[in-house]
Amino acid sequence: MNKKDSLMLIDGMALLFRAFYATAVTGQYMINAKGMPTNAVHGFLKHMLTAVSEFSPSHLAVCWDMGSKTFRNELLDSYKANRGEAPVELIPQFDLAKEVVSAFDIPNIGLAGFEADDCIGTIARQVGGSMPVSIVTGDRDILQLLEDKVTVILLKKGYGNYLVHTPASFYDECGLIPRQMIDLKALMGDPSDNYPGVRGIGEKTALKLLKEHGHIEGILENLEKLSKSHKSKIEQDLEMLHLSRKLAEINCSVPIECDMEAAAFSPDREKVEAMLADTGLRGIGRMVPYQPEVVFNS
Incomplete structure (x- = not known):
């Protein structure tokens, strides 16, 4: 070359x-x-x-x-x-x-x-x-x-x-590294591709969580430290969170x-x-x- x-x-x-x-x-x-x-x-x-x-x-x-x-x-x-x-x-x-x-x-x-x-x-x-x-x-x-x-x-x-x-x-x-974009989409979903991510979690919240905890595993390991609202939303849509990550990658x-x-x-x-x-x-x-x-x- x-x-x-x-x-x-x-x-x-x-x-x-x-x-x-x-x-x-x-x-x-x-x-x-x-x-x-x-x-x-x-x-x-x-x-x-x-x-x-x-x-x-x-x-x-x-x-x-x-x-x-x-x-x-x-x-x-x-x-x-x-x-x-x-x-x-x-x-x-x-x-x-x-x-x-x-x-x-x-x-x-x-x-x-x-x-x-x-x-x-x-x-x-x-x-x-x-x-x-x-x-x-x-x-x-x-x-x-x-x-x-x-x-x-x-x-x-x-x-x-x-x-x-x-x-x-x-x-x-x-404020993210490129690979974190996968987890960003997993959290907030993608309306154009028709998958929801975690309902009630938008881009602003998803960015905040990833900057604080690095990745989805880090967020899940620290669920007890999240606000009651964010913890509840993630727990209710945990299966869709993991599926959305597969779709986004x-x-x-x-x-x-x-x-x-x-x-x-x-x-x-x-x-x-x-x-x-x-x-x-x-x-x-x-x-x-x-x-x-x-x-x-x-």
Whole structure:
């Protein structure tokens, strides 16, 4: 590996959904000549290529959810059950996005039964010891993966606006180390993923308890020192607390690998431009980086 090598992992679903809803609210679905909406894929590519331009990774891979059911649904039937079906204009763009990524010769990575987060966490653990890893997402849940060589690039409004987190910046923001984010979510729950944590315990209380006792085990060992109200709430929801912790933790042992040779970012411009023309995404062409030509000395 070159000293300057780095791997960028893209949270495909997070970027695709973000791009879709940014334009869908005004009905700008960007229907191409084949009658297919392309607004989500167009925005996804802009997010990905802008991040590549900004952070210059040598290697790139995109991770995807592979269906709505995962091992978490086996733990809790109602996990993410509050989410409706994807909009009809978005559904055909799931496959199109993967085809576009393949045209850039970037690996698409996903495994049925696991979420994109789990694939990202697994690869970050596998690679993080040998080269720096950056994760591009809009999902703060991934902050639990922060390590010395793993940074998280959170998308902010618009394109090219980022909040880059390291373990130090995360601690500065909330006073916790990254792993404590799992216990934070276990205590306060996650309405977007549809699990409750401990009813009546919000973010402010959860942060206070973790800063005082370190982790869930520390809280449980010191129940008698808690206020009567907090003690009662935790005791009543103890089973859900432990279950919520399992749901909140990203699985970093998914049976997948990232082929680093395949992930070396070196798109074939002709191939990419042919795909962009075929799908009506020509405006993206100017964002595709030029690869330096090899010069041979005579």
